[in-house]
Amino acid sequence: MTIAFIESDPLVPPGLVVEALAISNIPYRLIQLHADRHLTLPPDLAGAVILGGTMSVEDVTLFPFLADLKAFVRQGLANRLPMLGICLGGQLLAEAAGGRVHRNRCGEKGVRQIRQAGQEIRLFAGLASTFTSFEWHDDSFVPPSGTAPLASTPTCPHQAFEAGPRAFGLQFHPEVDSRIVAAWSEKTGKQKHFLEEYEKHADTYRKTSLALLNNFFNMIP
Numbered sequence: 484m485t486i487a488f489i490e491s492d493p494l495v496p497p498g499l500v501v502e503a504l505a506i507s508n509i510p511y512r513l514i515q516l517h518a519d520r521h522l523t524l525p526p527d528l529a530g531a532v533i534l535g536g537t538m539s540v541e542d543v544t545l546f547p548f549l550a551d552l553k554a555f556v557r558q559g560l561a562n563r564l565p566m567l568g569i570c571l572g573g574q575l576l577a578e579a580a581g582g583r584v585h586r587n588r589c590g591e592k593g594v595r596q597i598r599q600a601g602q603e604i605r606l607f608a609g610l611a612s613t614f615t616s617f618e619w620h621d622d623s624f625v626p627p628s629g630t631a632p633l634a635s636t637p638t639c640p641h642q643a644f645e646a647g648p649r650a651f652g653l654q655f656h657p658e659v660d661s662r663i664v665a666a667w668s669e670k671t672g673k674q675k676h677f678l679e680e681y682e683k684h685a686d687t688y689r690k691t692s693l694a695l696l697n698n699f700f701n702m703i704p
Contacts, residue, residue: 484529484703486511489552491571492536493517494666498658499689500532503696509703522551530565530649530703531555533572535656539622540574540584553579565649565703567696570620573643573652577624580646584624589639591618592671594680594688597642597655600632606643606651607633608698614691615684616655619667623654649702657692661685 486509488497497513504511512525517536533556543549556579559566568576574584598613607614618636626632626644633643633651642654659667661682668677681688 484509485525485527486700486703487524487528487531488513489522489531489533489555489572490515491517491534491546491549491552492538494537495535495570496663497532497534498660498663499692500534500658500696503693503700506693507697507700509700516548516552517546520548522548522555524555528564530700531559531567532699533566533568533575534658535570535572535619538571539586540571540578541586560647560650563648563650565699566646566651567699568646568650568652569658570654570656573654574622574624576646576650576652577626577644580630580652581627582625582630582644584622586622589623589641590621591636591638592620593618593677594684595636595638595655597634597636599634604633605702606645606695606698609694610691615687616657616691617659617664617681617688618655619659620654624652626652649699651699657695 538546556575578584595618596613597616599607623639630644635642644652664681665678668674
């Protein structure tokens, strides 16, 4: 089996996702949709991680490859394909499942404490009831009606939801490393602030992120 990493933006690479797969010894393929422009999937596809991007889910005219990605997400939900959507990926999952995505609402940047909404959430198994992660978004999603929220922050109430038996949308980023944080924060003019904040929490963040990512990969049959 092969896991696909779908990268819509070169500024948002898989980061720690690669390390998590190496721990699980699962083969993967990185699909750089922003470069290839076509979504060519491995024939033995077993699951997908849909990464973030600086674009909005509405920006199909500017980024035509988003149309193929949206169709893939809809089909993946219909086929009960294990999927983990991160930031933009989570917003695409929310939209495909019947939720909404709002521009410039509930934006966050930097280290945040994510609060689980309940107990026995499979994706968060082994994580503290409030855990450390990293945020970098302007838009935010509202999950479909009837979908129980899985996590929140005071600023953004919808941080995670379950879109299917093994499909999860996240607003926060469990995949970043110091190189990614430095690249993002450089564009804000606050590189020192965000990078120092990240590195202060890096050990806890990394442990939590790898646990979450491996929880997802362990759900893949």
